Amino acid sequence: MLFDIRPKISEEDLFNREKELNEILEALRLGEGIILVTGIRRIGKSSIVNVALRKSNLPYVIVDVRKIFFEYGNVIHRRALFSAIADSFTKNMKFFEKIKFKVKDVIGRIKGFYVSEVGVEVEPNISSKLTDILEVIDDWCFRNGFRFVVAFDEAQYLRFAGGVRYDGIFAWVTDNLRNISIIFTGSEVGVLRDFLKFDDPSAPLYGRHYREVVLNRFNKETSMEFLKKGFEELEMKVEEEELEEVVNKLDGIVGWLTFYGYYRGIQGLSHKEAINETFEKCSRLVLEELQRVIEPSRRRYGAILKAVSLGYTKWSDIKDYVTIKAGYITDRRFSMLLNKLVKYNYLIKEDGQYKIPDPIVKYVLKEKFQI
Ligand SMILES: Nc1ncnc2c1ncn2[C@@H]1O[C@H](COP(=O)(O)OP(=O)(O)OP(=O)(O)O)[C@@H](O)[C@H]1O
Ligand SMILES: [Mg+2]
Structure with a gap:
């Protein structure tokens, strides 16, 4: 359903991103080491990565770095990162089975990770490093003919990792682990660039090849189509003029358009109420995030x-x-x-x-x- 406000998972719910989706899939097919997915907030970065990875039929984990940062007191602890990796393994168990990626076999080789009844877990005093974990996965993939993808959503938060230099780790991974691709997403695009430093001769990732997929806002026509299709799915008739007002006010940012559709189509508010509610609720989200960023x-x-x-x-x-x-x-x-x-x-x-x-x-x- 287009007006579902959670990040999309299936391709049929991902509107008008065929080109960008194919670009990510092509990069993975070509075995490229680093893919960047960038764009402003609520433009659909997490959604496209979810859909691309499912469609690629490659084994993968997705780590929501921003979530770790805020949940663990504004710092990225190694263990929290590993737990997120373990959780993502757990979440994808069925999918792994389908593509014949043998999670138990792989996990069994990683020191400090184990499979319990509830899923993949991490020992409290794990001593492995991220490079150890990825090395084991890479080796397994090499011998079994797989490519593995690690996606770091809102990766710029990895710069708050105490003494750990993740950019150095990623450079090592791309140079040495040929069966692993890394996807980075970032809404703070400049911050992500400053963190990865592809253009800085003294930085570890300098000169590495990467592919960047930029997500832009929808133009007016596409935004209108998005809204129309969303309401069609719900078998609702809505006035063209009202939709035009929505697009003029929300300006092709699919996340905000989705909120409007949700309030109007699913919560049953009137046109005016849905616009107001979108502005009110989304304002709160924006303000909260903004306060954090400008705090210094x-x-x-x-x-x-x-x-x-x-x-x-x-x-x-x-x-x-x-x-x-x-x-x-x-x-x-x-x-x-x-x-x-x-x-x-x-x-x-x-x-x-x-x-x-x-x-x-x-x-x-x-x-x-x-x-
Ligand atoms: N192509 C799309 N088609 C339909 N809905 C979409 C599409 N892209 C994003 N959405 C919807 O827009 C909202 C924002 O999407 P998503 O969370 O993927 O964006 P994001 O760029 O990762 O946002 P954030 O900056 O908050 O992390 C969600 O409600 C999602 O369902
Ligand atoms: Mg996101």
Whole structure:
């Protein structure tokens, strides 16, 4: 069902992403080591990775790095990462059986992992490292003719791993483990790039080949089709004009369109109520996430975002606004904060002008956010 608000799993529920889906599948078929899936929040990164991996018929695990980060107190512990890997193995047991990937055999070879009645588990005092685990999987895959995929969803959070340098680990994996592909997704695209550092000669992943699949927002026509098809599935008739209003307000971000469809089609709200509810509920999601991101320099980040939401688009105008609201700031520091917000994808820079790419973020900043 298109208006299901959880990340999609099956291909028939994934609307209009054939091209991007095929690109991921092709990269896997060619045995490419690193695939990046990028795009702003709620654009469908997790969904496309779910669908691609199922469709690929390759064994895989998906690790939600953002979830680990927030659940375990803003740090990525090795053990939490392993537990997430174990959970993903458990979740995919039936699928593994279908594709004849022998989980028990593989897990049995990894020190510190075991299979219990409830699934794959990790010993409390596990001493293995991620490289040990992947080496065992790679070896098994090599001997049994498989390619294994490890997907790190919102991978930029791996930069908070204490002393562990995951970029170095990934470089080692791509150089040495030929039967493993890694997928990284990231909504904070600039942050993900800064973490992986493909262009930095002194960084471990420098010069490595990677494929990037970028998810863009739907254009107006596609957004309309998405809504129409979603309501058709529910056998509901809706006015064209109403859908146009929705698309104008939510701007081709499939996650927000899905929320509207859900409130209207599944919860039974009227058109107006569904729009309001989408803005209200989604605002809360956005605000919560935004607060976390800007926490290190709340007043200044807040003032920058507020300025852009109020229509200031030029560097100097935004800086003037920030100076009035948050006090003196040097040009250098101001530029740094502004660029960070671009890296976090809260702002985009187009023709020298700063804009907020997401209508809900814009609404939140204008209406709900106090500096
Ligand atoms: N191509 C699609 N067709 C139908 N629904 C989609 C599609 N892509 C995403 N969705 C829906 O949009 C919402 C956001 O999707 P998803 O969680 O996959 O995006 P994301 O980019 O991973 O978001 P986040 O930045 O929050 O991690 C979900 O409700 C999902 O069901
Ligand atoms: Mg996601």
